[in-house]
Amino acid sequence: MKKDTVDQLNDFLMTPPSDSGWRGKPQVVCADGFTLSIQASRHHYCSPRQDVGPWTSVEVGFPSAAEPLLFEFVEYETDNTDWTQSVYPYTPIEAVAAVVDLHGGADWEALKDSIRNPS
DSSP states (O other), rough: OOOOOOHHHHHHOOOSSSSOOOOOOOOBBBBBOOEEEEEOOSSSSSSOOOSSSSOOOOOEEEESSOOOOGGGGGSSSTTTTOOGGOOOEEHHHHHHHHHHHHOOOOHHHHHHHHHHHOO
C-alpha cells in the first residue's frame, strides 16, 4: 500500500541524522521545482512540540514562490509581506501535504537518504 503524503512527511521528519548531533531537515524539493523548509522538533513551531512525531502541525518556511495555500498560516503579515521570506508556524500537516501534492510530490526516500548520509 502506498503511504499518503501526511505519513511520508511524518516519516521524513522522524528520520534521524547519521550522527548524534541535531540538525534541521533538508529543504523539500517538489517535482515541479517548488521548494520549502518543513521542520518539526522541540525547537520548532509544531504540535506536539517534541522531537518524536507524529505531528499534527509543522513549521514551514521560505517557500521558493508565493503559495496561497500557506498564506493564512504566515507568522507576520503586512501590506508588503514577502511570502518567500516568511515562516508559517503551526501549519496543519494536511495543508503542507496538500502543498507538496499540488507541486507534484517529493522524492521522500532521497530526502531521507540525505539526512542519513549528508554530503
